[in-house]
Amino acid sequence: MPRTLPLMSRDDDPPRRSALLSFRFLGTALLGSLVMALVCTFGPLSAQIAVLGAFISILGGLFLSYLAQDDQRECQRTEVIERLTVPLSLAPDREIYAQYLAICQALTELARKDDAILRQTALLKLASIVSQVQSLTGGTIVFSLTESWRMVYEQLLFSPDIRKYRSVAWVKTADYWQDQPGRQSMQVNFEAVHRGVHIERIVVLPHALWPQGQLLPSPDILPWIEEQHNHGLWLTLVRESHLMHEPDLLCDFGIYGDRAVGVQELDAHARTLRFTLEFSAQAVQLAEDRWRRISLYTTSLRCLLDQLPPDA
């Protein structure tokens, strides 16, 4: 059965009484009229004018004070509306709005706590969170001392709009990307290249892994490089010593289409110290420029393999 909701009607509102019939108006008007009538009956003309002037002045004062109060009320109303604009602008984005509500709720609860140490610690933590959120707003995500950046890396390589991925692998030790997360990321590379993503990688190698005078890198790292080559990635190599006089080129980074740039910093055991992901056109442009400069020093692996003797 369809149900009909009762319509809102102006007739349902309680009838508004005219201001002319209110006690405030009638009482004041009658009292004023009585005073003026008495002054007109018993007082001289000058007294009548003085009383009339006083009444008009009182009326003017009241009007001005009403205007001042109205201004104040308007300011307060505007302030309240401004506070509401944040949730109003966030409301269409459900996921972020849910986070906003959760943070507001937690902050409200936190504000009720009166332990001074708790409050001080909370404020310090909150300041750090604000800084991180502001960094996110600028398109930068920083992962410190964790390999969890690889999840975002995977997402990027699997996004349909990323057709090209260029990376510079600054291999300082043979452990580079040899642990479980590293090997998994390499599988993601192979899957991506199979789906049609064009992957180019420049491998920067130190003397220990590619001694001067040797055609190919040492067996400690060569299988890792050859595996990528065999999967159809375009590999080029450069000796670390060739980039020494341009130290800003010694960097481990990746360019994900024209969308983002990731910079990896590793410790001595090739574990991630920090991975910074920047989603900005400017960062991509700068990384591309750096890529072009490094490319000037590189040699393709194919070219090196061609120089192997026939029986190798």
Add this chain to the structure above:
Amino acid sequence: MRPTQLYLDTARLGRMSPRAQQAHLDFARLAGEEGGSLFFENFLRVGAGDWADETQASYPGLASWRGVGSLKESLRALAISSPGLPVLLANRSAQLMKLAARLLYRPCENVLVTDLGWPPYHDVLAAEAARAGANLTSVPVRDMALHGQAGEDEIVEAILTNYLRQRCDGLFLTAVSHQGVRQPVERLVRSLEAVAEPRFVVIDGSQEFCHVSADLRHEYCDLYLAGCHKWLQAYHPMGLAFYGRRRSRFVIETVLDQLVFKGELDDPLLRFSTQLETDRLDSRTETVNLACLFSCQGAVADALEEPRTPSRSLPRRLDSLTVAAGVAAASGWQPLLPPPAFRTGILLLQAERETSRALPATHLRHAFSERGVALTAYDGGVVRLSMPAQGWQPGELERLQGALRAAS
């Protein structure tokens, strides 16, 4: 319809060579006798080497079969390919072309082709380019080559300029076009290597293999595609892919394994022949038509015999082409002759009369067939003649002239 007296359609489908016929017939008899017996399986794997003399005499066409590995060795000898480089065999050439396209577009973002290529192969490349969000650049050289507007240097220069200007990084070249124009593919690749670095090079040698020369000894390309049913004259279609360079051997193997594993490359012979060669047959292999293997073995034996090798037969074909062009010019047909450096054993002729040019290709083909001549016909009054390997035999030129006059 009359039987054919003069077969000039090898560029489309070669006539079955004598040893290929013998092998085919004997294979049919062996299949009739043995079916899928263990004796047959053993023969398939290791060949007829351990057969008794009597059995060998019963099946002379199969007596030289020594397994898939041996067939591949013979094919490598025909292509002058390094012994250490593998050869792939497939029922369908299109599957090998799919593999080539995949291999090209892994490292390359812009592959260069010329308009001398086989259009269906270019379609495969275009589809792969679209999948990878990459480009396919086509350079027009056909008119320059076919109408003698440019020499070899000019063609190489045109391709080189376009390669650099369009920022290409891969090559798919047709060694001999289906219209009979020969491209200097090795010279082209070497010229490009001097100024840029092609990341992957595939050569379509369908019309070159066993016709002009498929000389892969200098490892100038990564993959070389060919087939058995044209100039090799095995008749049964079988696709061939020769690995061209040591440096890309494992790239091809890795990509091939991936495509087969994911079911994106599905050719029963490709899988089965590799298993046979490595003696690792699995129980899940589907039933494969093997007739093409034996006819190929017979045809290869014929092709390796001295009078029929490309190096010996090509000069004769070129002489025949010059003679045929003269006969055609005197019979109402205009020979479309490229400069000598681009010529092969394929001759294109165009009817001079407008009425003949307006004829549909099928009508033209029938007109020649009624006079005992088999050839390929195209719209626009164009016919393609494949020159005979042994040169013109007595009476053949007269027959051709008669047919040309009648069809003009």
